[in-house]
Amino acid sequence: MRPTTYHNLIALQRGSRLRLRQHHHPSLNISGCTSTGFQRCAIRAQAPGKTQARVRYFSSTATLREQQAEDSENFWRVSADDSQFWDDYVSTRPSYNTAFYNEIYAHHKAHSSKWEVAHDVGCGAGQVSAELASRFSHVVASDINDTHLAVAKRRLAPSFGPEHISFTHAMGEDLIKHHPPGSADLVAAAEAMVLMDETVALENFKRLLRPGGTLAFWFYGRPTFSDLKLRAQAQPLIDAIMVRNWSKVIRGSGERRIAGFKRAAEGMESWLDYVPLDPESWTDVRRIKWNTSATLPFFGEEACGFPIHPTSSVKAWEHTEEREDPEWWRNDWDIAELKRYFRVLFPGFKEAVGQGDEEINRMFQELETYFGGEGKVKQFTWPAVLVTATRK
Template sequence: MAAALASQAEQSAPAKELGFSYRQGVNWSKYIAFRPQYPVSFFERIYSHHSKRNEKPWSVAHDVGAGAGIVSSTLAASFDKVIVSDPNDGYVTLARKLLVEEASLPESKFVFLQEPAENSSVASGTVDLVTACECIHWTAVDAAVREFGRELRAGGTLAVTYYTRPLIEAGERAQVAWKGILNAVAERARGGVYENVYPLINTAFDHLGFPKEEWEDVTRVYINADGNTDGFVVDSRLGESKVKEWEEQIWISHDEDWCNLHGIEWFKAYMATWVPLIPESEIQGLWDEMELELGGNPVKTRTPIVMIFATKKA
């Protein structure tokens, strides 16, 4: 049913689309089916940071850049109210269908807003937790972070997360083919908003800064990164690191929650969820090489993810 609802929304995609949008090739049915599922440990890390200094922190959460409401659905189990926002036409409508009509969650639990992260209608100092999962790189990041801080009450939590393309445990030729496929997408992603996106994602969001006068307890957790951010690098567009000496960096290796076994057809479907979309036929040689090297067998994937937590200063 979720796939059917996503397809229905795509067929009537309207005009106003920003960042990760239908006209770039976004297909929510494929996204829901083939992107990584957020494991329990993902939310446990968010809630652990959020619980550090708050006695009653579970009133209002704001899921920014919510898309189809994937993160919102889990937040609803822990918060009294969840604000679901996205700037793209059709996305919060789809989220409402999936959360309320399909998942049968009470509509009174949610507020659905079509608006950008950088300019929200949410009242100042009214939100306990802001989540920006797999989305902040599509924004004007400094303006978005300021707006998150305005919405949060003193002591509230910001959680910004991003997972990149999976690393594969395979032979050298398969590795080269996979890298070539990723490079082809990066080469297509030139100009416009992409020139802001790639310097951020290539650094595992180290290019994202948090002014000390506004934020404290900034913690950057790098999962499956093996002590460096190389696994996030797709091309040479690298932003300057804005990690400060007072921030905490935590490195977690070999987290099986972000590992899986996949075959060649999954990789093809998975890459169809990233933008800009490159038709399989345009890089058929690379896909053929990878398929040949895998020999019909599944390969272990390990997805690097960064989770950044920050607390709003009083």
């Protein structure tokens, strides 16, 4: 929820990427085929459980400037200079821990000895960029949202000079237009893949990477009570708040943006399994999922009001693994911190959370009783999925 960063779905993108902390979440910048800027997107559904052939009809007449204007007007209304918002935004994302990054680094080390250039695609506020800069000689932080780039530059400048981190204002699908083929050792995309045209993005990433280079993309979902009793009793309230907020945004959208929400919802519901990694281009594909008993999608059919069809492109030769870990990316929050999470999850929610929505206020009051009162802390974990692959 996108912390595509690609605009804030949730970013979506990414808090961890935004971080000088470690998490990623962009805001869901959903505009039809989002990060590509295409104007029309059609998806042909197929029976659940079967690989779905996605047919998209693109019209590339929408420019980056036009898309940004639409996103800014309808969704991203927060100035890069609003430091309080961005501090809250970063502090309420999950903190990617050392174990998580080590999954990526171990994969890379197994196939490459080069640690020169890494890309943080949909960088948001720059948290992932900061982490990658501790291991790679240079990091390219890119985002379609110029607000995100401005925030990332401000947050990263005290610690990193231009020789360590540079910035590219571009969609993930267009990075090859800005950087030479075979120039990257690692491409990372946190919370962003569901916002991109995965076919175009994967081709870009393949061309950017050197042979033996690593592709890593991941997504995390809703904050979830670690305690199973609380999860059964109180988690439905968090889910209901999420649905109520997202339904306001989604159901008030136009046809083009609805198509983008559908693509993102199906991608999240699929736990990124819908992303096909062609064995002609990729090897050692690994898909690791944490806490699959929790809910990964920030919004589904209940919020969208239209059918969602998860699909899978996982091949038999790929490594798949599920892990349950109540300590994963642990956050200890009181009710005020949970409210702060919702307030900055997505700028469009600011007016709804705790301000004028009686039903949401009622649900927060009920949640407070499960917390045990004001100031009482409960432990939260996160559902997440990480996909890594090596460029042949």
